[in-house]
Amino acid sequence: MIGVAETTEPHILCTDLVRIFTADGVEVQALQGLNLRVDQGEMVAVVGASGSGKSTLLTILSGLDTATAGVARVAGHDLLTMNSRERVAYQRRTVGFVWQQTSRNLLPYLTAGENIALAMNVARTRRGAERAQRVDELLELTGVGEARDRRPGELSGGQQQRVAIAVALANAPLVLLADEPTGELDETTSASVLEAMRGVNEELGVTTLIVTHDPTVSGHVRRTVQIRDGRTSTEVLRSTRVDEHGAEQHVAEEFAVLDRVGRLQLPHEFVQDLALRDRVRLALEPDHVGVWPGHEGADVPSRRESSADMPPAASAPDPAPPHRGRHAAPASDDAPDSAPEEDR
Numbered sequence: 150m151i152g153v154a155e156t157t158e159p160h161i162l163c164t165d166l167v168r169i170f171t172a173d174g175v176e177v178q179a180l181q182g183l184n185l186r187v188d189q190g191e192m193v194a195v196v197g198a199s200g201s202g203k204s205t206l207l208t209i210l211s212g213l214d215t216a217t218a219g220v221a222r223v224a225g226h227d228l229l230t231m232n233s234r235e236r237v238a239y240q241r242r243t244v245g246f247v248w249q250q251t252s253r254n255l256l257p258y259l260t261a262g263e264n265i266a267l268a269m270n271v272a273r274t275r276r277g278a279e280r281a282q283r284v285d286e287l288l289e290l291t292g293v294g295e296a297r298d299r300r301p302g303e304l305s306g307g308q309q310q311r312v313a314i315a316v317a318l319a320n321a322p323l324v325l326l327a328d329e330p331t332g333e334l335d336e337t338t339s340a341s342v343l344e345a346m347r348g349v350n351e352e353l354g355v356t357t358l359i360v361t362h363d364p365t366v367s368g369h370v371r372r373t374v375q376i377r378d379g380r381t382s383t384e385v386l387r388s389t390r391v392d393e394h395g396a397e398q399h400v401a402e403e404f405a406v407l408d409r410v411g412r413l414q415l416p417h418e419f420v421q422d423l424a425l426r427d428r429v430r431l432a433l434e435p436d437h438v439g440v441w442p443g444h445e446g447a448d449v450p451s452r453r454e455s456s457a458d459m460p461p462a463a464s465a466p467d468p469a470p471p472h473r474g475r476h477a478a479p480a481s482d483d484a485p486d487s488a489p490e491e492d493r
C-alpha cells in the first residue's frame with residue numbers, strides 16, 4: 150500500500166473501469182470505462198437510473214467483486230491486484246459499508262451496542278472499556294444514543310440505518326461506502342439519515358461515497374455525479390456564494406464529465422432537442438466548442454478562423470449561445486437541477 154498521506158492521490162480513483170458479466174453466454178457491460186475521483190474527506194453522491202451500474206461500482210470499491218479491466222484504487226489500495234488476505238484486512242479496516250437492507254448491516258439478535266462492538270471484535274480493534282466508550286461515542290455521533298440496548302427489530306428504519314452507520318465506522322475506516330442507504334425510508338427519514346452521514350463526514354473527515362437512484366440526495370452533498378450506461382456523464386457542484394447585497398445564495402452548477410482522452414457524454418435532452426445522431430460537427434472557438442448536427446440536410450456551421458479542421462460552411466450562425474440549464478443557477482431543494490430526464 151502507498152502511504153496515502155504522502156501522495157496527492159484521491160481517496161477513490163477509478164480510471165477506465167470496466168466490468169463485464171457473462172450470463173448464459175450473453176455479455177453485459179455493467180461498467181463501460183467509468184472514471185471517478187473522490188478526494189480525501191469529500192462526500193460525493195453517485196446517482197443514476199436502475200441498471201446504470203451503481204451497485205456494480207460499489208461492490209468493486211468494497212472489495213466484494215473485481216473489475217474486468219481498468220484502475221480502481223481506494224486509499225492507496227489497488228483493488229485489481231489485491232490478494233485475498235489483503236482484501237479481508239481492507240474490508241475490516243480501510244472501508245466501512247452501509248447497505249440498503251438492515252439484515253445486511255445488523256445482526257437481528259444483537260443490540261445496537263453489541264452490533265458495533267462485534268465489528269471491533271472481528272477486526273480485533275479496541276478492547277474492554279475503550280471498546281465500550283467507542284460504542285457510546287459512535288451512537289451519540291449518529292444521534293441514536295437511546296438505541297444502545299435495543300435490537301434492530303425494536304428500532305425504526307431511520308434508527309436502524311444510523312446504527313448501521315455507527316457499525317460501519319467502528320474500526321475508524323478511511324472511506325465510508327453506502328449503497329442506497331435510504332432506499333427503504335420515507336422522504337423525511339431519508340433526509341435525516343443523509344444529514345447524519347454528512348455530520349459524520351464533517352466531524353471525522355471520513356471520505357464518503359453514496360450510490361443511490363434517489364435524486365434528492367444531491368441536496369445533502371456538495372458534489373453529485375451522474376452515472377449513465379456504466380459511465381459518469383455529468384456532475385452537479387453545489388456551493389454557497391455571497392451576492393452583491395451580501396446575501397448567501399446556494400448555487401448548483403452542472404458540468405459534463407470529460408475523461409482523460411477528451412470523451413464526454415452529451416446530455417440526453419441535448420441529443421434529443423437537436424436530433425443529433427451518428428456523428429456531429431465540431432468547431433473550436435476561442436472560449437468554447439460548438440456542436441452541430443452532422444447528418445445530411447442539417448445546418449452547417451460557418452468556418453471560423455479558429456476552426457481550422459472544420460469543413461467549408463454554408464452559413465454563419467451567431468456565436469453559439471450557452472445552452473439552457475448548463476450554468477450557475479440558484480439551487481432548488483428538489484435537485485438534481487437540470488439532470489437528464491432518464492437519469493431521474
Ligand SMILES: Nc1ncnc2c1ncn2[C@@H]1O[C@H](COP(=O)(O)OP(=O)(O)OP(=O)(O)O)[C@@H](O)[C@H]1O
Binds near residue numbers: 205
Ligand atoms: N451478477 C451479474 N450478472 C449479470 N449481469 C449483472 C450482474 N450484476 C449486474 N448485472 C447487470 O449490470 C448492469 C448494472 O447493474 P447494477 O446492479 O450495477 O445497476 P444499478 O444502477 O445498481 O441498478 P439498481 O438501481 O436497479 O440496483 C445491469 O444491466 C445488470 O443487469
